Amino acid sequence: MTLTEKIMARAAGKARVEAGDNVWVQADVLMTHDVCGPGTIGVFKREFGKTAKVWDKQKIVIIPDHYIFTADSKSNRNVDILRDFVKEQGLPYFYDVIDDSNGHWVFDPSKGLLNRQYGSNYAGVCHTALPQKGHTRPGEILFGTDSHTCMAGAFNEFATGIGNTDAGFVMGTGKLLLKVPETMHFRLEGKLQPGVMAKDIILHCIGEIGFDGATYRAMQFDGSGVTNLTMDDRMTIANMAIEAGGKNGIFEFDEQTKKAVDYRCKLNGTKATYEPVERDRDEKFSYELVVDVSKLEPTVACHPDPGQRKKAKDMGNVTLDRAYVGSCTGGKTSDFLEFAHVLKGKRVKIDTFGVPATPEIVKDLQTTKWGEKTVWQILVDSGVQMTENAGGAACLGGRVDTFGRMNSPMKCISATNRNFPGRMGHKESQVFLASPATVAASAITGRITDPREYWS
Numbered sequence: 169m170t171l172t173e174k175i176m177a178r179a180a181g182k183a184r185v186e187a188g189d190n191v192w193v194q195a196d197v198l199m200t201h202d203v204c205g206p207g208t209i210g211v212f213k214r215e216f217g218k219t220a221k222v223w224d225k226q227k228i229v230i231i232p233d234h235y236i237f238t239a240d241s242k243s244n245r246n247v248d249i250l251r252d253f254v255k256e257q258g259l260p261y262f263y264d265v266i267d268d269s270n271g272h273w274v275f276d277p278s279k280g281l282l283n284r285q286y287g288s289n290y291a292g293v294c295h296t297a298l299p300q301k302g303h304t305r306p307g308e309i310l311f312g313t314d315s316h317t318c319m320a321g322a323f324n325e326f327a328t329g330i331g332n333t334d335a336g337f338v339m340g341t342g343k344l345l346l347k348v349p350e351t352m353h354f355r356l357e358g359k360l361q362p363g364v365m366a367k368d369i370i371l372h373c374i375g376e377i378g379f380d381g382a383t384y385r386a387m388q389f390d391g392s393g394v395t396n397l398t399m400d401d402r403m404t405i406a407n408m409a410i411e412a413g414g415k416n417g418i419f420e421f422d423e424q425t426k427k428a429v430d431y432r433c434k435l436n437g438t439k440a441t442y443e444p445v446e447r448d449r450d451e452k453f454s455y456e457l458v459v460d461v462s463k464l465e466p467t468v469a470c471h472p473d474p475g476q477r478k479k480a481k482d483m484g485n486v487t488l489d490r491a492y493v494g495s496c497t498g499g500k501t502s503d504f505l506e507f508a509h510v511l512k513g514k515r516v517k518i519d520t521f522g523v524p525a526t527p528e529i530v531k532d533l534q535t536t537k538w539g540e541k542t543v544w545q546i547l548v549d550s551g552v553q554m555t556e557n558a559g560g561a562a563c564l565g566g567r568v569d570t571f572g573r574m575n576s577p578m579k580c581i582s583a584t585n586r587n588f589p590g591r592m593g594h595k596e597s598q599v600f601l602a603s604p605a606t607v608a609a610s611a612i613t614g615r616i617t618d619p620r621e622y623w624s
């Protein structure tokens with residue numbers, strides 16, 4: 169069996185499953201956020217009763233993160249709906265925006281968009297926060313009301329996005345009926361060259377199969393090249409499985425996985441036991457691709473979908489209006505370090521926005537020093553507009569007052585994960601997806617630029 173099949177078989181209480189089987193699986197974690205949480209709660213109460221209790225308080229994680237830093241009253245109200253439900257159910261894993269459990273969330277635009285406006289328990293972007301807070305474990309089933317839940321597949325688990333109706337059912341029963349997906353095999357070999365990042369790996373893979381090439385399939389990444397990838401790298405790759413239509417992305421378990429998971433579970437006091445799955449000799453794949461990552465070059469996914477792949481070095485004629493680094497796939501500490509590596513001592517030519525994924529990452533950047541300056545200061549001195557308000561922000565558009573949102577037609581190079589029309593705001597804007605290094609080089613020149621021109 170493949171890695172995905174082994175996890176699903178275990179969760180279904182079966183010795184074996186095969187692609188195409190329909191099985192009831194037991195969830196280990198259900199995550200929801202401010203966008204889909206109120207709807208999920210509504211479905212749960214409608215179907216199970218207004219006084220019903222969730223199936224397991226320890227297995228539900230609620231993370232407000234998307235439409236947070238906006239003055240829109242309905243968006244602010246969504247956080248209050250989550251808080252009320254958490255109090256009613258006695259849920260321990262709620263990462264609230266404010267510290268007052270009886271308060272109400274209101275964003276204050278008069279304080280500006282750059283300065284922190286959240287409490288001590290706020291966790292930031294759900295997909296980055298989940299592993300940071302110790303909620304991703306090998307061999308488990310993770311459901312989330314967000315398509316990029318697949319990012320947790322980096323930790324050797326089956327993680328996939330579901331809708332509000334399914335999530336409401338899981339909330340009440342802990343189970344969900346799923347079809348076992350076929351598995352596509354991506355064997356990675358070699359080591360990335362300087363200036364090339366994990367984002368370039370996944371953009372290459374999606375470019376090979378198309379933005380619908382993995383529809384309802386698992387994308388399994390393994391091979392000797394994986395040992396050279398950090399957990400952040402693996403998260404970047406798994407995150408974008410959905411951009412090829414994938415049901416999930418999944419990586420092998422190794423010592424790096426163990427260290428990362430064990431550390432975070434111990435740090436946060438979350439469940440520390442787990443059972444990773446390992447590869448079988450009899451794996452059956454619907455597709456196989458070998459990628460020598462040492463031969464990859466900085467890559468860009470062009471408007472209007474993630475499958476429109478081109479090399480950055482061939483796109484110097486594309487002028488830009490904006491650059492953006494952030495989101496679950498492009499807002500990690502390592503992403504900002506590569507971004508800063510290119511920008512250090514230089515100035516951006518176009519409006520450039522930086523949105524760290526979590527408060528922990530904000531702290532990393534504000535305390536890590538390169539010489540006399542912090543990484544945060546290096547970016548600010550380069551002209552980057554850095555906000556302390558970690559969150560989804562303009563990655564998915566949001567309200568018109570969202571930091572970095574495109575409210576008029578423009579061309580933006582972004583380290584985010586999705587570039588369909590209207591994704592980051594105005595429907596006539598064009599979004600070019602690239603690595604943080606490529607975004608940095610392009611911000612310097614005002615046109616799409618290969619970061620190796622600035623690598624030292």
